[in-house]
Amino acid sequence: MTDQTTLDREIASEQRHLDRVYARLAELRRSAADAEREGYQLARVGNFGALVERDAMVFHAAQRRHVLDAEHEGLVFGRLDLRTGQVLHVGRLGVRGVDAETLVVDWRAPAAAAFYQATPAEPRGVVRRRTIQSASEKVTRIEDDLLDPEAAPPEMAVVGDGALLATLSRATGRGMRDIVATIQREQDEAIRSPGNGVTIVSGGPGTGKTAVALHRAAYLLYSDRARYAGGGILVVGPSGVFVEYIASVLPSLGEETATLRSLGSLFPGLSASRTDPPDVAAVKGSLRMRRVLERAVRDAVPDSPAELRLLYRGELLRLERPALDAIRDRTLARGARRNEVRRAAFDAVLAALYAQARTLRVGRLPEQPAFEDEIIERPEFREFLKAWWPRLHPRHVLDWLARPDRLRRYAGGILSSAEIRLLGQAYRTLATDGLTVADIALLDELDALLGKPVQRARPKRDPYQLAGGVRELSTYADRQRAARAAARERPADYRDYAHVVVDEAQDVSPMQWRMVGRRGRLASWTVVGDPAQTAWTGDPQELDRARDQALGRRKRHRYELTTNYRNSAEIFAVAAAEIRRLYPDLPLPDAVRSTGVLPVERVVPAAELPAATVEAAEALLGQVEGTVGVITPVPRRDEVAGWLGARGAGRLQVVTSLQAKGMEYDGVVLVAPSEIRADPGSGVRTLYVALSRATQRLTTLDPVG
Numbered sequence: 001m002t003d004q005t006t007l008d009r010e011i012a013s014e015q016r017h018l019d020r021v022y023a024r025l026a027e028l029r030r031s032a033a034d035a036e037r038e039g040y041q042l043a044r045v046g047n048f049g050a051l052v053e054r055d056a057m058v059f060h061a062a063q064r065r066h067v068l069d070a071e072h073e074g075l076v077f078g079r080l081d082l083r084t085g086q087v088l089h090v091g092r093l094g095v096r097g098v099d100a101e102t103l104v105v106d107w108r109a110p111a112a113a114a115f116y117q118a119t120p121a122e123p124r125g126v127v128r129r130r131t132i133q134s135a136s137e138k139v140t141r142i143e144d145d146l147l148d149p150e151a152a153p154p155e156m157a158v159v160g161d162g163a164l165l166a167t168l169s170r171a172t173g174r175g176m177r178d179i180v181a182t183i184q185r186e187q188d189e190a191i192r193s194p195g196n197g198v199t200i201v202s203g204g205p206g207t208g209k210t211a212v213a214l215h216r217a218a219y220l221l222y223s224d225r226a227r228y229a230g231g232g233i234l235v236v237g238p239s240g241v242f243v244e245y246i247a248s249v250l251p252s253l254g255e256e257t258a259t260l261r262s263l264g265s266l267f268p269g270l271s272a273s274r275t276d277p278p279d280v281a282a283v284k285g286s287l288r289m290r291r292v293l294e295r296a297v298r299d300a301v302p303d304s305p306a307e308l309r310l311l312y313r314g315e316l317l318r319l320e321r322p323a324l325d326a327i328r329d330r331t332l333a334r335g336a337r338r339n340e341v342r343r344a345a346f347d348a349v350l351a352a353l354y355a356q357a358r359t360l361r362v363g364r365l366p367e368q369p370a371f372e373d374e375i376i377e378r379p380e381f382r383e384f385l386k387a388w389w390p391r392l393h394p395r396h397v398l399d400w401l402a403r404p405d406r407l408r409r410y411a412g413g414i415l416s417s418a419e420i421r422l423l424g425q426a427y428r429t430l431a432t433d434g435l436t437v438a439d440i441a442l443l444d445e446l447d448a449l450l451g452k453p454v455q456r457a458r459p460k461r462d463p464y465q466l467a468g469g470v471r472e473l474s475t476y477a478d479r480q481r482a483a484r485a486a487a488r489e490r491p492a493d494y495r496d497y498a499h500v501v502v503d504e505a506q507d508v509s510p511m512q513w514r515m516v517g518r519r520g521r522l523a524s525w526t527v528v529g530d531p532a533q534t535a536w537t538g539d540p541q542e543l544d545r546a547r548d549q550a551l552g553r554r555k556r557h558r559y560e561l562t563t564n565y566r567n568s569a570e571i572f573a574v575a576a577a578e579i580r581r582l583y584p585d586l587p588l589p590d591a592v593r594s595t596g597v598l599p600v601e602r603v604v605p606a607a608e609l610p611a612a613t614v615e616a617a618e619a620l621l622g623q624v625e626g627t628v629g630v631i632t633p634v635p636r637r638d639e640v641a642g643w644l645g646a647r648g649a650g651r652l653q654v655v656t657s658l659q660a661k662g663m664e665y666d667g668v669v670l671v672a673p674s675e676i677r678a679d680p681g682s683g684v685r686t687l688y689v690a691l692s693r694a695t696q697r698l699t700t701l702d703p704v705g
Helices: 005-047 050-071 109-119 162-171 174-191 210-225 225-231 240-249 278-284 288-297 321-331 342-359 368-374 381-388 392-402 406-410 415-426 437-450 477-489 510-519 540-551 569-579 604-621 635-644 675-676 685-691
Strands: 076-082 087-089 102-106 128-135 138-147 196-202 232-236 258-262 306-310 316-321 497-500 523-530 555-559 563-568 590-593 600-605 628-632 654-655 665-671 694-704
Touching: 005 087, 005 128, 005 138, 005 278, 076 109, 087 109, 102 109, 109 128, 109 210, 128 540, 174 210, 174 523, 174 555, 196 210, 210 225, 210 232, 210 497, 210 523, 225 604, 232 240, 258 497, 258 675, 278 415, 278 437, 288 406, 288 437, 288 510, 306 342, 306 381, 316 321, 316 342, 321 342, 342 368, 342 381, 368 381, 392 437, 406 415, 415 694, 437 510, 497 510, 510 540, 563 569, 563 694, 569 590, 569 685, 600 604, 604 628, 604 635, 604 665, 604 694, 628 635, 635 654, 675 694
Parallel strands: 087 102, 196 523, 196 555, 232 258, 232 497, 497 523, 563 590, 600 694, 628 654, 628 665, 665 694
Antiparallel strands: 076 087, 076 128, 128 138, 306 316
């Protein structure tokens, strides 16, 4: 048998406990099913008392079986190692073994409170807190927090960020222990920031901003579950890759109350991962795009009828383009939203036709209501209305920007000719290449400008109503459970979150702040980021205005994280030298962990870059126990992924320099750093991010020739 890594051994240990828990769960479920069957047998006695006893027995047994089934997935999500030597596993319901020993502590029990409340500054008797991620009955990932390093026995294994803190705390000398205390104090203060208002956490690479944001969400849920579980918590990240990453390490937030979204997936029903070049993203992200879109939603639909012609009682009724345009302008006056005023537009057309019929002195002209009823029944009139004023989806209007004449008309006087040219080039391939991340915010803006089509309210379906009018037999508990589930169910475009977390906030454009702000109108906020890592190349003052508008006038609580404990000092020195090109005096975090391993910097002939990349990736896979990231310039991502194929068995990931935001890897191969740096907008800042993703080893490969 090959040697297991520390992570493998710890996952295997948790898997053994999980196997024991699910085996016991199966026994309990069989017992509940047997009790349910026995309850039905009581009915054979034939007296009233037996029927009452049957109902009670069947009800309680069925209720227990339902709970066991409902909480099967992700049953165990945490573990506490206490100073006393006791180990508690925390889960969605309590489970005891055959001898009444505790296998799982219910998260609502007092004994589980420390899983949410313990912090490095106040460990509450907890030495190590472990978050356990599972799929079905298989442990997939674990992540540790070492809360009391001095109480940790030498043999205690710690993985994730906790492993780095453990390494620091066990280093010789008082200085390292002081550093760990500083890290823990900084993070704990931000985590426990007041629930109301806006908590702003800033810090450079490796300072634990994301960990703070996610632990803060868990802390808020536990401290005021009614508020935050009821309204929900939204966590917004920069990319789908990042959201997948935090989903796998996210501490349990309890009963699926947290919603994770990337900026490219906030608009319901659509998702984008493609990114624009920085100059194009700066135009699409500018607040001036709102004015461009306002013009678009007021324009005539492409290829819509130029006139309406109807023969009525021998007379030709005719509304030409100027008259139709005038009706549209009047209907959309004072900010009316197009999809919400369709009926008003139709009424205006009917009124214009009736006025014309009166002018032409049509014989035996009925009263206006009767006239309108008669016109509405005509198929050709209904077809005209559908073509002239259709229900518009935001994507329809965005597609209009791909027409050069329309784009020039909408953007003229708002964007410069160079910016209009950039947008035109970008939207020329919209139909074939699809949406970009920046387009999602524009769609959300269009959705707000267009409004929702007026629809008839549909009665809520009774979940126990069967076909043919038959109603399924249900208990009071069944109905209460269904009511609670319906109350928790949120629409796809939910906008009443109680708390919003924005990670990598420095990359959120003004238009994206408007999009996120619509979902946090009633929310408190946690905003984390690092201005030095921003990829935004647009107007900084415009960005500040948009962010302040989204956050509102809520009180701000600011926290600065100053210690980089994830990057080795050797790796961060390379990243720091890069960002000093732009900001010589920028305060940077202190990298306090030294490995003695210098980054490998290689320059290779361009023709040898594929082989060198494969060689470097395979070397790192052999040198580190965890993950290896291969970071590429945006245009090269698919090409480099093709070189590497299926190597790495799930441990290797190929990402662009933009997708790498917020990520961390044990080892990194950075392909063509000079190409990343060459971008005139945010190249140096983006390269700074890419260089600071590795915790242990870094290899850079630059092609020449």
